Every structure is written in structure tokens, then in C-alpha cells.
Amino acid sequence: MLRVAPPDGSDRRGRLPGLAVTVVAAVVAAVVGVALVGQASRGSAVVDRQSATSTVRNASLDNAFYRCIDIQAHSLVRPGQRVTLSTSNLADVITLIKGTGSWVTVADPARSADVVLTLRNGQTGPGTCSGTVVVATSKTPDGRSVVRIGTGAEVPGQGPPPAPPL
Amino acid sequence: MSTTAAAFTGLVVLGLAGALPVVVGVGLRWVTLPLAPLAGAVLASLAATAYVALGLSFMTWFVALAVLGAVAAGAWWLWGPTLGLGRTDGKLGVSEGDLEETVRHPRDHRVALAGAVGALIVGVTCVASLRGIRTPTVGFDARALWVMRPGWFLQSHQQLLVDLKVRGLVLTQSAYPPLVSAASAIAWKVTGVHTARLGVVVTAALNGCALAVAAFAVADVGRRAAIGLSGRRAAIGLSGRRAAIGLSGRRAAHAASAPTPWTPLVAGVVVAALLVLVAAGVTEPFLTNGYADPIWSLAAVGAVAWGLQSPRERSAQSIAVVLVLVAGGAKDEGFVTAVAIIALIAVRSLAGVVADHGWRAPLSRLAAPVGLAGLELVIIGWWPELMQVIGARGASSTFTIQSDLTSRTTAVVHGMSPYLHVLVLAVPVAIAGGVVLSGVRRRTDTGNDLWAWAALACGLVAVAGALITGQGAIGPWILSTVHRITEFPTLAAWWIVGTWGVVAATALVEGNHRVESTSGEATPVGDAPAVAQAKVSA
Numbered sequence: 001m002l003r004v005a006p007p008d009g010s011d012r013r014g015r016l017p018g019l020a021v022t023v024v025a026a027v028v029a030a031v032v033g034v035a036l037v038g039q040a041s042r043g044s045a046v047v048d049r050q051s052a053t054s055t056v057r058n059a060s061l062d063n064a065f066y067r068c069i070d071i072q073a074h075s076l077v078r079p080g081q082r083v084t085l086s087t088s089n090l091a092d093v094i095t096l097i098k099g100t101g102s103w104v105t106v107a108d109p110a111r112s113a114d115v116v117l118t119l120r121n122g123q124t125g126p127g128t129c130s131g132t133v134v135v136a137t138s139k140t141p142d143g144r145s146v147v148r149i150g151t152g153a154e155v156p157g158q159g160p161p162p163a164p165p166l
Numbered sequence: 167m168s169t170t171a172a173a174f175t176g177l178v179v180l181g182l183a184g185a186l187p188v189v190v191g192v193g194l195r196w197v198t199l200p201l202a203p204l205a206g207a208v209l210a211s212l213a214a215t216a217y218v219a220l221g222l223s224f225m226t227w228f229v230a231l232a233v234l235g236a237v238a239a240g241a242w243w244l245w246g247p248t249l250g251l252g253r254t255d256g257k258l259g260v261s262e263g264d265l266e267e268t269v270r271h272p273r274d275h276r277v278a279l280a281g282a283v284g285a286l287i288v289g290v291t292c293v294a295s296l297r298g299i300r301t302p303t304v305g306f307d308a309r310a311l312w313v314m315r316p317g318w319f320l321q322s323h324q325q326l327l328v329d330l331k332v333r334g335l336v337l338t339q340s341a342y343p344p345l346v347s348a349a350s351a352i353a354w355k356v357t358g359v360h361t362a363r364l365g366v367v368v369t370a371a372l373n374g375c376a377l378a379v380a381a382f383a384v385a386d387v388g389r390r391a392a393i394g395l396s397g398r399r400a401a402i403g404l405s406g407r408r409a410a411i412g413l414s415g416r417r418a419a420h421a422a423s424a425p426t427p428w429t430p431l432v433a434g435v436v437v438a439a440l441l442v443l444v445a446a447g448v449t450e451p452f453l454t455n456g457y458a459d460p461i462w463s464l465a466a467v468g469a470v471a472w473g474l475q476s477p478r479e480r481s482a483q484s485i486a487v488v489l490v491l492v493a494g495g496a497k498d499e500g501f502v503t504a505v506a507i508i509a510l511i512a513v514r515s516l517a518g519v520v521a522d523h524g525w526r527a528p529l530s531r532l533a534a535p536v537g538l539a540g541l542e543l544v545i546i547g548w549w550p551e552l553m554q555v556i557g558a559r560g561a562s563s564t565f566t567i568q569s570d571l572t573s574r575t576t577a578v579v580h581g582m583s584p585y586l587h588v589l590v591l592a593v594p595v596a597i598a599g600g601v602v603l604s605g606v607r608r609r610t611d612t613g614n615d616l617w618a619w620a621a622l623a624c625g626l627v628a629v630a631g632a633l634i635t636g637q638g639a640i641g642p643w644i645l646s647t648v649h650r651i652t653e654f655p656t657l658a659a660w661w662i663v664g665t666w667g668v669v670a671a672t673a674l675v676e677g678n679h680r681v682e683s684t685s686g687e688a689t690p691v692g693d694a695p696a697v698a699q700a701k702v703s704a
Contacts, residue, residue, distance in 0.1 A: 020602060021602055021603065021606070021673055022673070022674065024598055024599075024602040024603065024673075025603060025670040025673035026670075026674060027598070028598055028599055028603065028666055028667065028669075028670035029433075029667060029670035029671050031591070031595065032595060032663055032664065032666060032667030032670065033667065035591050036437065036440040036444065036660075036664065036667065037440065039443075039444045039447065039588075039660070040440045040441075040443035040447070041443075042447055043295075043444050043446050043447020043448065043450075044446070044447065045447075046446070046447040047295060047297060047298050047446050047447065047450050050297075050298030050301050050451055050454065051298065051300060051301055056301050056302075059301050059302045059303040059304070060302060062303075062304065063302050063362075063363070066304075066309065084334055085334060085335070087334060087336070090336065093336050094336065094337070097314065097335060097336070097337060098309040098310045098314065101310075101314045101317070101335070102313075102314045102315070102316065102360065102362075103317050103360070105321070105325055106325070106328055106329055106334070107328075108331070108334075110334050163306060164303060164305050164306050
């Protein structure tokens, strides 16, 4: 069965007058429009804050720090060598994972590692990553421990870079 | 190779891998463009899972799955039930699906122009919203997990298993779903650039794709509304297919009775562009620092918009399939939310089949949505199940009944509330719209927004439930995560608001004279006899 909708624009099979539909539609459209424009403006400002000088500086420092750790670790580990990360300091382990986790060949079990990597913090002078150096401990064939310090990169300053947002 | 060039190359490779399945499922539409790299990311995720489970190499699996997807898509295109060679009546030529697409997407210069301009505006807005990527930020979790694991997928199989299982690596999030890391691994492998920065840029680009796809869904509401108003929708809802086949394609496509109005078209595009800006504000800084939260949140919002708010047609449902697989393969919270959305889409499809055919509907029609949902669940459930099987670090469940449920619940409610202010707007808008504008909404072929609210509630309950029943100290946990894990419900609410905005704009210009079927569906006068049995879809 077909029917022709009334010319006044009534909706819901004629139960709501067309004027009510129009008024509510206008209110909803206006409210939604204002809210969207306001929130979009706020969103744009949030995006702009990512380009703030301090954000850029911190991000660059963070990248330089982990690049430095990466290069120093590469100077200590030959391709194919199995590595374990010293777990004596949780923060250092996480720093090492972030700096080297994508490429090191992790040893399992840990005692089978050719090289033990750890960090030494609070160092001064050149050749450090913001005061941190990567340290490799390995055993020679005759059982002696050899400790080497990473080289090839440095970041001036002291202390880890500011933590990025969690 | 520069990071920009490497990211572009990686995105092209992902896009090529996902292109054919997307084109066959969705058709050549503007939304196909950002959807293809997301489909490629799904393939990368599956390749990573298959590599962990079966060995060989990550790239071998990626290439094999891309070829398999292309062959399957080609076979479906040639012999599937919706196209010529697979038609049950044995006739070649225009298929039911093609005709449906012709009727739903007729060649109208205003619609075509609005589509092109709208795609350009949404695309430019998305790219502009990613301008935070110029700052070389690599988020904490990104460097420790999301853009660190790509290297694991490029190591030997034995080493990959060690990386996932050895307790000495401490971080328990290694068992999180692989999509973000796998997509980055593709870019690393094909370009030789192995940097966290490249992973971040690729992830941001995929975020932009997911954002664009979700925004296109709102623009599509305006397009459908305009077509409906002009009378070009010709006659059929999904349930009117048989009636449509009775029309010639030409007659259906040229069944115009009025010029297409600009207002809904413009409203759809403007709202979509504004939603992109809103979403960027909600998801930054994580949109551009390599975290996985934005991609699953945006994909889930898109899945709701296309799978639960668009008509139950092949194109929209295909988009929703890709998006739920993205959401489910990106992060644990996304997995839980994707499971809920998959279930809701299946229930909605079943309800539609029953509405179209009654309870005596053919078994094949009832089985199709259930089968699709089952397949999706198997795909996204493969990784977490695999992590359990191999004993991956962090794969054990953290579910436990805490003795301080009340205090944890209170803390979660207080922690989440500041990020959910949009509900204060969305709820009254939805109520006003539902009471007064539901007829207009139906005539735009837009699904009942209760489906979207159900998905929002599921996502919210899933995240809140994890916090309440988890073992971590609730205070620091909320403090460090709440702004990220509330992205989905916040964005879903904004999409609900935006959709009602387009519906309201449509109501303001809706024509006074129309012929309605007994179900209330507006149809053009000229085609009324042919479509008397048409029903409101969704």
C-alpha cells in the first residue's frame, strides 16, 4: 500500500508535525556544528603543540641519545654474537632494549651469551651518551673477563633525555 | 634513502599487497585508496603470525599471502555469486551486485563532483592533521615495543621465538598483536632503512589512512541522503533486490525525478573534515609518535561507521571487514573491541536477513554472516592463541578477581570521566535525533545509532573491565594509559554526533512530496509500483 507524505513535511507517518521536525533538525544541526567547529579548533591547537620548540628539542635529544646507545653497542657486538642484557638495573635494561632490542641476537639461556651488555651512568668527559656509556663484558678463550667501553658516538650533557609521553 | 621516501615506498608496497582484495570487495571508490594499505597491513600481520607459527621467513609469508589474497579476490570476481560467471541463473552480464551499486551510486555529476572534492578535502585534512610527524618524536612504548619488534620479524625463526619468550627482555608487552610492528617490518625490509623513525612514520601514515576511511563513512551518509532526496536511489533497499533485477540497469540508473540537492552532500563532507580535525586532537601525540592506540581506535570507529551505520551492502561490509581485522590485530584492547564489533555486525546482518526473508530465510543467507564473523574471529584470534601456545612473555592472562573491586571501579570511573565529556553532548543529540529525526535517518539508509552506542559501550566496558580486574596498581595504570585507551569511545561518540549532524542537515532540506511504501521508505514517484515491496534496510 502506498501513501503520499503530507506536503507539510510531517514525519514518522504524520505523527510529528513538519515544523517540529524542522525546528529540532535546526537545533541539532546548529549544536553539532558549533561543537564540531569548537572541538576541531581545539584539536588543531593540540596538533600544533607537537611542533612547540620544547617538544622538538626533547624529541631530538631523545633520538640522539638512543642513536648514541645504538652506535656504541654496535661497536661492541660483532654480527652473530649472542648477547644478554644485564638485569641488575631495570631502567638500564629498558634503555638497552629501546636502543638495541631490534637487532641484537638475544642469548637463551643468558649464560650462553658471548657478550653481556650493561650501562654505566654518571660518566663525564667526551665519548658518553649524555653521561652514559655502553659496556660490554665478554670472556676470552682462556676464561678471562674483558670489559670494553662503546665508542663511535657521543651526546653532550648529563642525565637521560626527558621522558616522552607515556 | 630518506625516511620520507622509505615510508612512501613501504606504504606503496602495503597498498599493492592489499589492493586487489579491496577493489573486488569495495569497488573503485575514493575510500579504496586509503583502505588498500590497511589491508596490506592486515596481510603483514598475518604474515608475522604465520612466521611465528610455521617458520620459513616473514617476507615469504607476506608475498605468499599477498598472492593468495589476489588470486582469491580474482576468483571471487570471476566466479563468485555476485558477478556474471557465478550467477545462479547462468546469465552473464550485469550482476545483482553491480545493479545494486548502479542504483545506489548512479552517475550524477553533483554526486561525482562532491565525491571528488570531498575526498580531496578529507585527504588534505588528514595529511594536515599528521603535521606533528615533522617533530621526530618516538614515544616510549613505540621505541620499547611497537617499532622495536620489526627487527625481530626480520631475524631467524629460532631467534624470533627466543625474542618473544626469553624472560631477560623484561617487557611483557611483547605478546601484543603484531600489526603495527609487522607493517613497519615490511617498510624496513623493502627499503633497507632500519630505524625507529621509519616505523613511526609508517604507523602515522596508516593512522591517517584509518582516519580517512572512518571520515569517508560520514561523507557517505550525506551522499546517500542526497541521492535519496533526489529520487535517484531508485527504489530499492537491500531487501528490494529482486524488484531491482526486474528493472533494466538503464532505467534504474536514470530514474531521476529531481536534481540532487547540495546540502546533504556538503554537510557530509564538512562534517567528515571536521571529524578528522577532532580525531587528531583526541589522538595526539600518539597519532604521530608510533603508538598502536590510534590505529585500533580509528579502525574500530570506522568499522562501526561502515559495518553498523551504513547499509548492509557488499561494499560497506567489505570495508568493515578490513577495519575490524586492523583493530583486532593492532592491540589487546583493539582485539576485545573488534570481537564485540564483529558480533554486533553479525547480529545486525542476521536481523536484516530475517527482516527481509522472515524466519524461513534460506540457510545460506543465515549462515553467511555467521561464517564471516567466525572467519574474522579466527584471523584475529590466531596471534593471541599462538602466544599462549609458545609461552610468550606476558601472554598469560592477568584476569583476576580483585578484593578491592569497588575502589578500583571508582578509580576507573573518575579516571575516565574527564576524557568522555563528549557523551554529555552525544547523548542528548542522539535522544533528540532518535525521537524526531529517525524517519529522516532511515531514508538516508543509515543504521540505527543504537548499534553504534552498543559498540561504544562494549569498547568502554572492555577497557574498564581490564583495568578493574587487572593486577597492576590502579592509580599509575590509569594515569599512564587512560587518555589512550579512551580514544575509541570518545571518537565513536563524536562520529555519532557527526552522523546526526548530517541527518539534521538533510531534514532541513528534505522535500515535502514523496511517496512512501508501507514501511515508511521514501521512494520516487516514478518507480513506486516497482518498489512497493521495498523495506527499510538496517
